[in-house]
Amino acid sequence: MSQLGFQCALNMAYEEAIDKVTQALKAEGFGVLTSIDVQKTMKEKLNADFRKYAILGVCNPPLAHQALTLRPEVGLLLPCNVIVYEEGQHTIVSIIDPLSMINVIQDPALEPVAREAYTRLKRVAEELANT
Numbered sequence: 001m002s003q004l005g006f007q008c009a010l011n012m013a014y015e016e017a018i019d020k021v022t023q024a025l026k027a028e029g030f031g032v033l034t035s036i037d038v039q040k041t042m043k044e045k046l047n048a049d050f051r052k053y054a055i056l057g058v059c060n061p062p063l064a065h066q067a068l069t070l071r072p073e074v075g076l077l078l079p080c081n082v083i084v085y086e087e088g089q090h091t092i093v094s095i096i097d098p099l100s101m102i103n104v105i106q107d108p109a110l111e112p113v114a115r116e117a118y119t120r121l122k123r124v125a126e127e128l129a130n131t
Contacts, residue, residue: 003100004094004096004097004100005094005095005096005097005100005121006094006095006097006121006122006124006125007092007093007094007095007125008092008093008125008128008129009087009090009091009092009093010090010091010092010093010128010131011089011090012091012131013091014052014084014085014086014091016091017084017091017093018054018084020128020131021056021082021084021093021124021128022056024124024127024128025056025058025082025124027124027127028060028120028121028123028124029060029061029062029063029120030058030059030060030080030120030121030124031058031059031060031061032056032057032058033057033058033059033079034055034056034057034079035054035055035056035057036054036055036056036057037053037054038050038053038054038055038085039051039052039053051085051086051087052085052086053083053084053085053086054083054084054085055081055082055083056081056082056083056084057079057080057081058079058080058081058082059078059079059080060117060120063113063116063117063120064078064079066113067110067113067114070107070109070110070113071105071107071109071110073105074105074110077101077102077104077105080095080096080098080101080117080121081096082094082095082096093125093128095121095124095125096121097118097121098114098115098117098118098121099114099115099118101114102114
């Protein structure tokens with residue numbers, strides 16, 4: 001686990017890793033709402049070369065509904081981000097720790113929702129690390 005979340009290195013191609021991550025997230029009730037192709041964006045906006053790198057905005061609708069009902073401002077922290085990028089012969093996956101994000105708001109009512117998201121995303125990271 002990094003300071004901001006869960007991280008693992010996968011011994012697979014970037015494209016395969018994106019698919020694996022998406023499937024593992026789906027198994028825990030998360031869907032990918034947004035997908036930012038950073039490599040493409042850097043090329044288009046800056047004409048700069050960059051490694052394969054994606055930022056996935058993921059959401060578990062029931063958990064998001066609970067959090068937004070408790071505190072509408074929590075939308076500033078949603079969706080949860082997952083990054084996937086090439087690093088040498090590996091593909092790195094990093095998943096945000098919802099408990100670290102909830103520290104920004106410091107509302108005890110949100111802790112159970114963040115804890116549930118944490119448990120689910122941690123299982124995603126563990127499943128990916130075991131592939």
